[in-house]
Amino acid sequence: MNEKRSHAIFERAKRVIPGGVNSPVRACRSVGCDPVFIAQGDGATITDVDGNRYIDLIGSWGPLILGHAHHEILDAIAEAMSQGTTFGAPTEVEVRFAETIREIFPSMEMVRAVSSGTEATMSALRLARGFTGRNKIVKMDGGYHGHADFLLVAAGSGAATLGIPGSAGVPEGAARDTIVVPFNDLATVEQALAGDDVAAVIVEPVPGNMGLVEPAPGYLEGLRALTQKHGTVLIFDEVMCGMRVAYGGAQQRYGVQADLTTLGKIVGGGLPAAAFGGRADIMQKLAPLGPVYQAGTLSGNPVAMAAGLKAIEILGRPGTYERLEHLGKRLADGLAAAAEAAGVPHVVNRVGSMFTLFFTAGPVTDYATAKAADTARFGAFFRRMREKGVFLPPSQFEAAFVSLAHTDEDIDQILAAAKSALVD
Numbered sequence: 001m002n003e004k005r006s007h008a009i010f011e012r013a014k015r016v017i018p019g020g021v022n023s024p025v026r027a028c029r030s031v032g033c034d035p036v037f038i039a040q041g042d043g044a045t046i047t048d049v050d051g052n053r054y055i056d057l058i059g060s061w062g063p064l065i066l067g068h069a070h071h072e073i074l075d076a077i078a079e080a081m082s083q084g085t086t087f088g089a090p091t092e093v094e095v096r097f098a099e100t101i102r103e104i105f106p107s108m109e110m111v112r113a114v115s116s117g118t119e120a121t122m123s124a125l126r127l128a129r130g131f132t133g134r135n136k137i138v139k140m141d142g143g144y145h146g147h148a149d150f151l152l153v154a155a156g157s158g159a160a161t162l163g164i165p166g167s168a169g170v171p172e173g174a175a176r177d178t179i180v181v182p183f184n185d186l187a188t189v190e191q192a193l194a195g196d197d198v199a200a201v202i203v204e205p206v207p208g209n210m211g212l213v214e215p216a217p218g219y220l221e222g223l224r225a226l227t228q229k230h231g232t233v234l235i236f237d238e239v240m241c242g243m244r245v246a247y248g249g250a251q252q253r254y255g256v257q258a259d260l261t262t263l264g265k266i267v268g269g270g271l272p273a274a275a276f277g278g279r280a281d282i283m284q285k286l287a288p289l290g291p292v293y294q295a296g297t298l299s300g301n302p303v304a305m306a307a308g309l310k311a312i313e314i315l316g317r318p319g320t321y322e323r324l325e326h327l328g329k330r331l332a333d334g335l336a337a338a339a340e341a342a343g344v345p346h347v348v349n350r351v352g353s354m355f356t357l358f359f360t361a362g363p364v365t366d367y368a369t370a371k372a373a374d375t376a377r378f379g380a381f382f383r384r385m386r387e388k389g390v391f392l393p394p395s396q397f398e399a400a401f402v403s404l405a406h407t408d409e410d411i412d413q414i415l416a417a418a419k420s421a422l423v424d
């Protein structure tokens with residue numbers, strides 16, 4: 001595989017960008033590679049600057065559920081852009097965005113748009129604290145909610161990949177009020193809430209940032225009941241799983257409603273947009289109505305709103321989630337069969353079109369069991385798959401994504417690559 005140009009750009013990048021990348025997992029360190037610089041995306045494929053073409057299973061880490069360079073999204077962006085790109089004054093498209101989100105996520109009675117998932121979760125937690133007058137929050141071990149100080153405690157995603165327990169630069173005070181409990185374990189949540197002094201429980205209802213883990217039957221219902229009992233705000237961080245595991249996210253798939261919900265990734269249609277919303281009585285505590293301050297120069301950016309709305313509209317067409325389920329199931333079942341045939345210890349966790357192949361005998365139900373996976377074996381698997389033209393997320397602790405642009409032939413090709421990559 002030719003990597004000449006990618007290497008040359010990486011050398012330049014390292015001189016001006018820390019680690020050569022603008023987000024750590026892109027560096028591919030945990031799988032023993034240099035970053036690959038991408039020139040272009042088209043449907044289910046990406047092409048790097050050396051002309052190597054790959055079937056993409058990253059999908060920009062979730063947003064690209066329609067695939068790369070979808071023509072309807074590009075048209076929506078061009079049309080919005082032609083009217084100007086930002087005003088710092090409200091536009092109607094922001095209202096349509098909020099109305100649309102509320103229709104799809106009935107628990108989100110009021111919505112505010114922001115520019116990233118990090119902003120959404122950070123704002124939702126400030127709001128929960130302002131609403132309850134309490135400071136403590138509960139998060140799950142290995143749960144990732146962006147890089148706000150008080151959330152970078154036992155966080156997954158890049159922090160998990162790099163083995164950084166929290167992060168340098170996070171003051172003790174910021175982390176002190178964060179209580180960390182294992183995912184899928186209600187007893188520890190019950191203990192944490194017992195003092196009636198916890199503002200919020202924040203959870204990825206379908207965690208994707210420790211690799212994909214499915215909520216055990218009754219777990220989300222249990223969180224709902226416990227938070228209700230103790231006057232604690234339940235926040236579903238659906239930045240990754242919202243509009244991914246079902247149109248109405250995990251809340252629709254599992255039939256459990258949150259008090260506040262954060263969305264990102266898919267709702268921006270590939271542009272930087274995210275949102276948080278929920279119960280009107282809580283949301284009305286936000287400035288300018290209430291005392292909780294939150295703002296953003298580019299919040300509700302009309303170009304990003306137009307891209308997001310178009311993506312949401314396309315996802316609402318008949319058959320989309322059935323197709324995602326079909327493709328995801330074929331791929332996950334095929335990978336499990338290939339690993340079985342190769343005699344490799346494995347667990348494939350999948351919900352809809354998100355999945356992770358863990359190299360462990362399993363089961364994987366939380367961060368501790370995810371960490372039992374053989375990351376060296378994953379690194380080797382990643383590198384072989386890349387050589388065979390398949391781009392997986394470069395970490396054992398990330399979810400892979402199938403998009404509507406993938407075809408059954410793409411799945412066949414990925415499975416053929418995996419069969420040989422697992423026995424090489």
Ligand SMILES: *Cc1c(COP(=O)(O)O)cnc(C)c1O
Nearest residue numbers: 116117118144145146237239240
């Ligand atoms: C990606 C992600 C975030 C952070 O979103 P950014 O847009 O990267 O800031 C927060 N929560 C979850 C569950 C995520 O997957």
